[in-house]
Amino acid sequence: MQEIPTRVLVDALVRADDTVDCGELYAVAGRLGMSDQQVRLTIKRLTADGRFVQEGRGRRAVLRSTSTARRSFEPDVEHLTLMYSQDAGLAPWDGLWHLVGFAVPERDRLARASLREALLRLGGAPVQAGLYVSPHPWERDVRREAGALELLDHLTFLTTRDLRTGYVDHPLNLARHWWPLKEVAEGYERLADLATDRLAQLAEGGLGETELLTVAIELAAAFTEATEPDPLLPPELLPPSWPGVHARDLVARCWSLLLADRQPGEPMLFSAYAGVVALITSTPD
Structure with a gap:
């Protein structure tokens, strides 16, 4: 459970x-x-x-x-669009690495720590002290985070196709070196196990309203837990048969069944994931 x-x-x-x-x-x-x-x-x-x-x-x-803040289960549409576009092969990597370097004075160490957390949250990985990398064009988001922390003057942005660390220079090996892909894959395997079980329950039918709500919340929680630490690396940087693709497909199939008989006055969670299913079904294979 x-x-x-x-x-x-x-x-x-x-x-x-x-x-x-x-x-x-x-x-x-x-x-x-x-x-x-x-x-x-x-x-x-x-x-x-x-x-x-x-x-x-x-x-x-x-x-x-009393709060109008985004709910903990409310999916990030931009994040999901990239996720499912990559799954469908519609967002190929251009081979460009995007790097951000910074040297923040010790007097601003709390803001510096917040910047590091933001860079990790945006899917970046530390190359070495004060230098982070992403395969995605993340400059706009990094500027927004750094601006809010009043650290923008301390940042340097650069892009390159020629990147190595020590003796490692192949993009697949660099990705394996910089990002915790094993842990992310294990999270998706747990999600796939749960979604496989819940898909069988939903396909069998006969679940009451409380049971359907429970399944929906379990799926949303597991999906959030698996996807939040995922840097969403392009398929070109991932091992073959990446479990994230299969797990996300299973979740989408579960939600298609959950949404087939929607009830009035249901939690906003259902509307949020209706958008996810619409996004997936509108993405060509």
Whole structure:
């Protein structure tokens, strides 16, 4: 069973009117192995933090969201577009490496640490101290992150087709050297295992509303967990039979079945993944 934090579960059940039905919340939480006490404590913390307002008591209560921030399960459309375009062979690599170098004074070490985190989040890899690389044209995003940290003056951008580290110069070997591809692949293998099992359940049919919600949330959580650390390297830089392609296809097939009988008032999670399925089905093979 996919392990999901209770806070994340609450986030996943927010509907278009910014409410969470607590009866639904307790029912899905129970299927995921969470106790009622766990749910009550989470609701108490979320309301104390000001993220939700509770109306009513117990399972008949309604939580009303006070936040307009992007939900933890809401897919990043730009990220997904690149992901599935690469899977379909529509985004070939041009062989160009994009590098960012920086030398930030010690007095700005906290901002420097935040910049490093941002570069990793954007799919970059450290080549050596103060030098990061990506196969993607990430300059716009890096400038945005560095500008927010007031570090743009400390950055240098360059591109090259001739890159080596030590004796390693083949792009496949460089990618294996710089990015944790083994760990990313293992994450996709776990996602594929879950999606294979849930696809069989969905294909068999007969699942109730609570069961369908549970499957949807498990899939969304596992998809997020597998894709967030993925730098989305072009296929030219990945080992043959990269498990990410198969896992993402299985998830898309699961969501096609989940969305086949959509109900009014369902959580926004369903609308978000409807966009994912639309993106995939509009991408030619």
